[in-house]
Amino acid sequence: MAYQQQTQSRYGHCDSFFVDTHNDGIYAVRAEQRERARAIARMQQRAIAEELSRLTSDEYQEDIMDHMEHMESQTMPDVNSIDIQTEIQWFMRPYLLDFLVEAHAAFQLLPETLFLAVNLLDRYCSRRVVYKRHYQLVGCAALLIAAKYGDRKDRVPTVRELKSMCCSLYDDEMFTQMEWHVLQTLNWIIGHPTVDAFLQLALYEAAYDPEVEHMTLYIAEIALFHKEFVSTRPSVLARSALALARCILSRNQSKQSDWAGAYDPVTVLNLSNHLYQPSQVLSRKYASLHLSSVSTTVDEFLQRQAQITRRAAAPPSPPATLQSEERKPNTDTYLGPQTPQKNHYSAVMQHGCLTPPITPENEQFGDSNIGKSQGLLPRLYPSTPTPVPDVHHPQPQYYNGQYIHAQHVQ
Incomplete structure (x- = not known):
């Protein structure tokens, strides 16, 4: 011990396990203090950067908006060109979108990535003839390009991961070739302003409300x-969509003079008509707590609207029941655009359109009202459209929830 004290007095403190000292905790405390100081400095720098960014954005807000509106007009798909596709049809679209929604959620990508991927898919189908067996490949290439363009690098899916999600239907080279072909077809113009980008601008002035x-x-x-x-x-x-969301959640609408309040009533009405038949994959995705369980909220809202409609359509009640009638919900409490009423909500399916496990042909299932007239029960979507059997290009078969795949021949 005398040697230890002599050594400490001559050479100072030695942080070693050979030295028996009770001051080891001092260095841990000092290291923790230095780390806390660095964290505070980073937070202060981030706050300064956000403030400078806000001041700059306010100055160039009009120029940014003009550029975004110009870009969205230049990057819109052509529906008429998609209509004349020889193999892919509109009834195949929900199958592919369900697959893209599941892949987007599996890789935890940003919301704008999904909207950009669908835009790239539609723009490519507006300019090129797409075969049915390559429809899913184009969707994967669009998702890959969108993720590389604006998402975090550590979340960008790899070709191997996409190949696994496609049940090894395509080779690695096919993903690379299709990605290059999509970029060449679109003249490398990827910067499409998405719905999420405009939504952030609309919510910029209002208080943050994650549920909205x-x-x-x-x-x-x-x-x-x-x-x-x-x-x-x-x-x-x-x-x-923002106006309809605030209506469902009974939030105050933006002023008509503001950019966010200048919504289209016809578009709001059309959106509200499609709330009754959401995709089952999409409904399950937004039923999670980290997304505020908004799909459950929509279902409850539609049920209340259906009850109000049935009460309004009921025959007049006798005078003895007037007091109970006076206590019924007031439909005027919902601000903004009103959701149209459905007379038979209980008879409407809540999980998408009627489809068998195997993707039907367009000639057989071209009318979406056939399933309703036959009273079929809703079933789960397969991930992608099932191609027409081809001797030269064998396709996977969907059976009991799994794909039975033969070797793909390019």
Whole structure:
């Protein structure tokens, strides 16, 4: 011990396990203090950067908005060109979008990545003839390009992961070739302003409300599944979906003089008509707690609206029941655009259109009302459209929830 004290007095403190000292905790405390100081400095720098960014954005807000509106007009798909496709049909679209929604959620990508991927898919189908067996490959290439363009690098899916999600239907080279072909076809113009980008601008001035944001994204993703919204501009769709979301959640609407309050009533009405038949995959995605369970909120809202409609359509009650009638919910409490009423909500399916496990042919299932007239029960979507059997290009068969795949021949 005397040697230890002599050594410490001559050479100072030695932080070693050979030295028996009770001051080891001092260095841990000092290291923790230095780390805390660095964290505080980083937070202060981030706050300064955000403030400078806000001041700059306010100065160039009009120029940014003009550029986004110009870009959205230049990067809109052509619905008429998609109509003349020889093999892919509109009834195949929900199958592919269900697959993209599941892949997007599996890789935890940003919301704007999904909207950009669907835009790239539609723009490619507007310019090139797409075979049925390559429809899923184009969707994967669009998702890969969108993730590389604006998402975090550590979350960008790899070709091997996409190949596994496609049940090894395509080779590695096919993903690379299709990615290159999509970029060449679109002249390397990827910067499409998405619904999420316009939504962030609309919510910029208001107080942050995550439930309103999640509800708006849910309504906007429902619109992706329907042909009538393919030609709708993202700026119009974002403001209309926001107005409908605030109506469902009984939030105050933006002023009509503001950019966010200038929604399209026709678009709001069309969006509300499609709330009754969401995709089952999409409904399950937005039923999670981290997305505010907005799909459950929509179902409860539609049930209340159906009850109000049935009460309004009921015959007049005798005078003895007037007091109970006076206590029924007031429909005027919902601000903004009103959701249209459905007379038979209980008879409407809540999980998408009627489809068998194998993708039907367009000639057999071209009319969406056939399933309703036959009273078929809703079933789960397969991940992708099932191609026509081809001797030269064998396709996987969907059986008991799994794909039975033969070796793909390019």
